[in-house]
Structure formats: C-alpha cells, structure tokens
Amino acid sequence: MSQASLVKAKGSFTSVKTRITAFIAVVLSAAGTSADPSPQTATANNEQQSQNGPAQMTPDIQIKEIREVSPNALVVLEKNCPDLVQPYKLSDNFASLVAFSAKAVAKDLGVAVLNIVQGRPAREPKKAELADSARLAAKQLNWLPMSAELLYGEESHKAETNILERDNKLGKKYYPLADQLLTQLLSSIKDKHEYEFKLFILKNATRNAVARPGGYLYLDQGLLDSPEFLAKANFALSHEIAHVLQRHETKELQSMIVDSINSKDELLKVMTKVKTEPKVILAHVKTGKDTFTQHHVDQELQSDSCAARLLSRVILDRRELGNTLNAFLQDLPAPEPPKPRPAANSDAEKLAGLGHEIVNTPLKRHPNSAERRDNLRKIYQEILSAGQ
Amino acid sequence: MDKRIPDWLVVAVFSLAAVAYAGDECVGLSNILKDAPRKVSFFEIVASAVKTDSEGAGCSSLTSVMDKVIHRSRISGRRLENEKPLNITDAEANLAVALRTPAILARLEKLKQEVPDEKVRLYLEAAILDEEGYYNARELRIQQLMEKIK
Numbered sequence: 081m082s083q084a085s086l087v088k089a090k091g092s093f094t095s096v097k098t099r100i101t102a103f104i105a106v107v108l109s110a111a112g113t114s115a116d117p118s119p120q121t122a123t124a125n126n127e128q129q130s131q132n133g134p135a136q137m138t139p140d141i142q143i144k145e146i147r148e149v150s151p152n153a154l155v156v157l158e159k160n161c162p163d164l165v166q167p168y169k170l171s172d173n174f175a176s177l178v179a180f181s182a183k184a185v186a187k188d189l190g191v192a193v194l195n196i197v198q199g200r201p202a203r204e205p206k207k208a209e210l211a212d213s214a215r216l217a218a219k220q221l222n223w224l225p226m227s228a229e230l231l232y233g234e235e236s237h238k239a240e241t242n243i244l245e246r247d248n249k250l251g252k253k254y255y256p257l258a259d260q261l262l263t264q265l266l267s268s269i270k271d272k273h274e275y276e277f278k279l280f281i282l283k284n285a286t287r288n289a290v291a292r293p294g295g296y297l298y299l300d301q302g303l304l305d306s307p308e309f310l311a312k313a314n315f316a317l318s319h320e321i322a323h324v325l326q327r328h329e330t331k332e333l334q335s336m337i338v339d340s341i342n343s344k345d346e347l348l349k350v351m352t353k354v355k356t357e358p359k360v361i362l363a364h365v366k367t368g369k370d371t372f373t374q375h376h377v378d379q380e381l382q383s384d385s386c387a388a389r390l391l392s393r394v395i396l397d398r399r400e401l402g403n404t405l406n407a408f409l410q411d412l413p414a415p416e417p418p419k420p421r422p423a424a425n426s427d428a429e430k431l432a433g434l435g436h437e438i439v440n441t442p443l444k445r446h447p448n449s450a451e452r453r454d455n456l457r458k459i460y461q462e463i464l465s466a467g468q
Numbered sequence: 469m470d471k472r473i474p475d476w477l478v479v480a481v482f483s484l485a486a487v488a489y490a491g492d493e494c495v496g497l498s499n500i501l502k503d504a505p506r507k508v509s510f511f512e513i514v515a516s517a518v519k520t521d522s523e524g525a526g527c528s529s530l531t532s533v534m535d536k537v538i539h540r541s542r543i544s545g546r547r548l549e550n551e552k553p554l555n556i557t558d559a560e561a562n563l564a565v566a567l568r569t570p571a572i573l574a575r576l577e578k579l580k581q582e583v584p585d586e587k588v589r590l591y592l593e594a595a596i597l598d599e600e601g602y603y604n605a606r607e608l609r610i611q612q613l614m615e616k617i618k
Contacts, residue, residue: 236544241535245528250601283532285562285603286552290545298545301603316548323546383546412549446550 156378160459161385165271165325166222224330226274232330233294237278244281244301254281254304261310261317262297268393275324287312287411291320293329311407314394315387322386328379335375377447381455384447388459398464405456412449529598533591536610554607562604563597572600587616 245251262279275295282290284300287309291297297320303313323329388405395401424430447455566572575596583589594609 239544241528242532243528248528283598283601283603285558285607288551289548292545296545301601319548320546328546329544379546413552446547 156375156382159378159382159385159455160462161322161326161382161389163271164269164322164386164390165273166327166331222327222331222334224327224334229327229330230294233292233296236292237294237296240280240282240298242283243298244283250301251281254301257304258299258313258317261314264394265314265318265321265390268390269321269325271325273325277321277324287316289313289316289320291323291329293324293327295324297321297324309407309411311404312411314391315404315408318387318390319383321390322383323379326379326382326386328383332375332379373445377445377451380447381451384452384456385459388456388463392463401463402460405460409449409453409456412452415449529595532598533594533606533610536607537591537613554604554611556608559604559608562602563608566597566600566602566605569600572596572602587613590616 244254246255258279258281262277266277277295277297279297279299281304282288282298282300285302286300287302288300289298289303297317299313299316299320303309303316388401391404392401395404424433446452567576576593579589579592579596583592590609590613594606594613597603597606597609
C-alpha cells in the first residue's frame with residue numbers, strides 16, 4: 081500500500097468513527113424534538129429552518145422530519161412543501177427513519193407515563209406496531225442512490241436533441257438571461273444538496289419547462305424572448321428546480337415498485353376472482369391507475385408550492401410575488417367544463433364504461449387550471465400569514 | 469420515369485440519418501446547401517448530411533428537425549404544463565415574419581431553385597427556420613412534411 085493510500089485509509093477510519101458519533105448525536109437530537117407538532121407549527125418551524133439552513137444538520141447528515149405516513153408509497157403527503165430539499169443520501173434517509181422510530185417510541189413512552197400518572201392501565205407499545213409505522217415511513221423516503229439518479233438523468237438528457245447551443249447567435253443572446261435567473265434562485269437555497277444544476281434552452285416558441293433527474297433543467301426559448309414572459313420564466317424555473325430537489329421522478333419510479341410488491345397478496349386474491357367477476361380486475365386496475373395519476377398530479381402541485389416558497393425568498397415584495405404567480409396562472413388554458421357521462425343501465429354497460437375510462441384517460445396528467453390556482457392561492461396565503 | 473421518392477424510403481433515410489447524427493457525423497446545413505445544385509436525389513442530399521470531417525454548422529437544426537420527423541419525441545422528464553398543439557395562425561404569422569428578413573428569404577429562395585424534391589425542401593426549410601429561431605414556422609413546415617409522407 082502506498083503512503084498516500086495509507087494516509088487515506090487512516091483518515092477514513094477516523095472519519096467513520098467521527099461520522100458514527102455525529103450520526104448518533106444528530107439522530108438523538110432529532111428524536112428529542114417535540115413529540116407531536118401540529119402541522120401548522122411543523123410547517124412554520126420548517127420554513128424557519130429552511131431560511132437559516134436546516135437545524136438538524138451536520139456537514140454529513142441531514143434529517144427529514146417524517147410527519148405523516150401512508151400505506152401507499154405513491155402518495156404526496158406534504159403538498160404545501162414544508163421542505164424544499166428531500167434527503168438524498170442513504171445515511172440521511174436512514175437517519176430520518178431512525179429519528180422517526182425513536183420519536184414514535186418516545187411518544188408511546190410519554191403516553192404510558194401519562195397513563196400511570198393518571199391511574200389508567202399502561203399499555204406497552206407493541207413491537208409490530210412500531211415496525212409497521214417505520215415501514216410506512218420508509219415508503220415516504222427516496223432510497224435511490226444519487227449516483228443512480230444522475231445516471232438516469234444523463235441517459236434521459238442524451239435523448240434530448242432540441243437544445244439551443246450556447247455558442248450560436250441565439251444562444252449567446254438568451255443563455256445569459258436564463259443563467260441569471262437560475263443563479264438568483266439557487267442563491268436563495270441554503271439547504272444542503274448535492275445537485276449541480278445544468279440549464280438548457282429548448283428551441284421552442286412555447287412557454288413550457290422541463291426537469292429531469294440529476295439536476296437537468298430546460299426552459300423553452302419562448303419564455304425568454306419577451307420581457308412579458310419573464311415572470312412566468314421565473315416561476316417555471318422554480319417549479320422545475322423543485323421537481324429535482326423533491327426527487328419526484330425517482331420517487332415515483334421507486335414508489336411504483338414498492339406499491340406493486342406490497343399488493344402481491346391482494347393481486348392473488350383478485351386473480352382468483354377474475355373468472356367469475358371480471359369487473360373486479362378492472363376496478364383494481366382503475367384504482368391502481370387513479371392512485372398513480374393522483375400521485376403525479378399531487379407532485380405537480382407540490383412543485384408549484386415549492387416554487388412559490390422558493391420565489392418568496394427571492395421576491396421580497398409580496399405584491400410582486402403575487403404578480404409572478406399570476407403570470408403563470410394567466411398563461412394556463414381556460415378551465416374545461418366537465419364532460420357529461422351517459423348513465424350506465426346495466427352491468428355490461430358499467431363494465432364497458434370502466435374499460436373505456438381506463439383506456440382513454442391519461443396515466444400522467446397535470447393538475448387542471450382550477451386545481452393549480454386554488455393550491456397557489458393557499459400557499460400564497462400561508463406565505464403572507466407567516467410573514468415570510 | 470416517376471422520379472418521386474417512395475415514402476417508406478423517406479422515413480427510412482430520415483431514421484438512418486438520425487442514427488448517424490448521434491455519432492457527431494453531421495456536415496452541416498451550409499455544406500448541404502452549398503452542394504445542393506449538383507444533387508439529384510433526396511438520398512444524396514440527406515446522406516451528405518451524415519458524412520464526417522466537416523465544420524458541422526447547422527447540425528443541431530438538422531438533428532432537431534429530423535428527430536421531430538421520426539417522432540423521437542421527449543417523453544421523459546417533468547413538464548411545467550401539458551404541451552399545447554401548434555396554432556396554425558401563429559405559425560403562419562411567424563413564417564411571414566421570417567420571410568420579411570432578407571437573409572432568410574434569400575436562403576429559402578435558393579432552396580426553392582436548387583432542391584426540386586418538395587419533401588427534401590420542406591425538411592431543409594424547417595432546418596433553416598430552426599437555425600434562425602422561427603420555431604412556430606419550423607413546426608408548420610414539419611407538419612406539412614409529415615402530411616406529404618403519410
């Protein structure tokens with residue numbers, strides 16, 4: 081072994097010890113936070129943390145406070161975006177999970193002590209209950225390693241051929257403006273993250289934007305070629321940064337796998353029934369599809385919320401912030417009236433209707449204009465009332 | 469003899485050329501146009517776009533248009549909103565603006581004189597409009613090309 085590698089190996093050993101000590105300290109400190117914060121307080125606390133940098137953070141470990149759990153992985157539990165950055169390292173995820181379990185134990189112990197004090201029979205927390213809640217909590221975390229996410233993003237980026245080159249006539253005109261928007265937004269993110277954002281302009285006259293895993297961001301040139309649309313460009317970029325920091329693409333991918341494995345037994349039951357009741361399998365497929373679609377919609381709404389919070393750090397004048405959000409809302413299509421559906425008279429018609437709906441409704445849809453407007457109004461009010 | 473190019477060949481050549489572009493082998497729009505007068509077939513013109521050893525100006529535009537023609541669309545990633553369909557009125561207005569620019573008009577006129585095949589011309593026109601930043605007009609030309617090769 082060379083001297084250099086020996087030094088490196090010794091260094092790693094000391095570093096591992098230090099890291100374990102720091103890890104335990106951080107986890108214990110996270111578990112020691114208030115056992116049952118109300119959602120309002122949790123949100124406010126978290127915003128405070130985000131403004132000043134996360135409180136429960138060492139140079140190596142960042143803990144996400146898990147406030148809610150769900151039986152499904154394909155669910156967005158915090159649409160109002162209390163945390164701009166999701167844990168991105170295995171150690172972060174593990175620490176978050178340990179902190180959650182420790183908090184659950186502490187809460188159960190607290191209830192037990194209170195019961196004894198008040199003369200009620202104490203109930204011991206069951207191990208199975210704890211394991212179940214930790215399992216559910218694990219579903220809300222993204223365990224995909226960052227290296228895998230970067231690979232996924234790179235591959236996906238390679239397929240994009242509509243990119244404006246930086247060194248041509250139009251590239252020289254529009255990239256400085258796009259870069260300036262990105263720099264301004266990123267400078268307001270104090271939370272630790274490992275993303276190296278890469279911004280590209282797409283040769284489109286439209287005013288859309290795209291994010292891919294690993295930090296790839298794309299803005300349509302149509303957002304940049306007129307000052308009229310700069311406010312929307314700012315919102316669009318914030319929304320796409322949020323998709324990356326929330327790790328939406330990889331979380332969706334992981335959640336689909338997690339949920340499909342979990343429902344194995346249920347699938348078996350459904351398969352045994354399918355011969356006699358074909359409607360059962362269609363209903364099952366529809367439920368699965370609806371869950372996925374809702375998840376996708378909610379992730380979009382969550383990114384809108386994160387975009388508003390991110391912009392609120394850059395645009396301090398609240399009226400101007402409102403105008404920026406409106407610039408996005410006003411460019412959305414007018415709400416479509418709901419299509420009337422003919423009533424089904426027989427089981428056969430119901431079955432046909434179900435099949436038609438499964439095939440003809442998109443799996444991945446965006447929230448409609450009304451959903452986006454209502455969500456942004458709510459977040460804007462939250463920002464105003466928090467005095468941020 | 470009917471000198472029209474069969475549609476299956478158009479699609480096949482577009483696809484082959486698209487594969488070749490992936491290896492940075494494009495010679496560029498200006499070189500294709502420079503050689504255009506002596507070109508007699510669509511295949512030769514498109515094939516010239518995938519030769520090696522060239523400066524490569526305009527390759528990005530040729531590639532972008534080719535990708536759109538063969539529907540290698542962008543399906544991955546998270547979009548801010550749903551894609552909107554092409555507004556033909558806007559696209560025609562965008563083309564009119566492009567045609568009022570003397571340099572662009574000259575390039576398109578040159579194409580009209582030197583490239584007899586309408587499909588090839590539409591393809592190259594779309595690439596020129598892409599290069600000049602008239603994207604709605606480019607989409608219009610691509611849509612017209614797609615109708616021709618249906």
